[in-house]
Amino acid sequence: MRHKLILRVTILFMLAFTLSKFIFASTIKNNSDNMINVFNQGGRTEWKAPPFADKMKNPLASDLKVTKDAKIVFTTNCSSCHGDKGEGNGPAAAALNPKPKNLTSEKVQEQSDGAIFWKITTGNPPMVSWKDALTEKQRWGLVNYIRQLKKK
Numbered sequence: 001m002r003h004k005l006i007l008r009v010t011i012l013f014m015l016a017f018t019l020s021k022f023i024f025a026s027t028i029k030n031n032s033d034n035m036i037n038v039f040n041q042g043g044r045t046e047w048k049a050p051p052f053a054d055k056m057k058n059p060l061a062s063d064l065k066v067t068k069d070a071k072i073v074f075t076t077n078c079s080s081c082h083g084d085k086g087e088g089n090g091p092a093a094a095a096l097n098p099k100p101k102n103l104t105s106e107k108v109q110e111q112s113d114g115a116i117f118w119k120i121t122t123g124n125p126p127m128v129s130w131k132d133a134l135t136e137k138q139r140w141g142l143v144n145y146i147r148q149l150k151k152k
């Protein structure tokens with residue numbers, strides 16, 4: 001009698017387990033698809049700054065003096081990947097997936113100061129976040145520097 005009860009409970013658990021696998025299978029699949037997207041350049045969704053970033057005001061917008069300091073900050077921290085002229089062809093670029101962006105390109109330049117600042121601040125692997133390594137002023141300075149990299 002007792003034996004039978006244990007058997008029934010075991011079978012019930014096994015049934016529940018199998019069923020739950022079916023129920024969650026679709027969720028698990030979606031998650032793993034997202035993971036693949038994150039690591040695969042082809043399927044990776046474009047990196048977009050959130051709308052609130054566009055509303056951030058560049059406190060150094062008209063300060064041309066800062067670009068001189070920013071050049072040093074850029075050469076020290078960004079050139080290895082983005083290249084000296086920001087064209088995305090630094091020595092470390094070849095090994096990266098996705099590739100560092102060409103910062104002089106239309107696609108980058110058409111974004112707002114706030115969006116570019118947000119991306120520098122947040123990072124997106126393999127680009128690290130510069131939130132702690134650089135001050136806010138240095139990051140806005142880089143935005144100005146990137147602006148003047150734009151091809152004439």
Ligand code: HEC
Nearest residue numbers: 047077078081098099100101108116119120124126127142
């Ligand atoms: C380790 C290499 C590496 C370094 C160092 C690096 N980046 Fe990047 N950066 C990348 C990669 C790779 C991307 C593309 C990420 C993506 O598209 O998801 C990127 C993207 C960007 C973007 C966004 C471009 C777009 O798609 O709109 C900006 C802006 C940027 N980097 C600026 C900087 C600045 C400024 C520095 C220095 C403080 C820096 N990066 C340092 C690798 C790097």
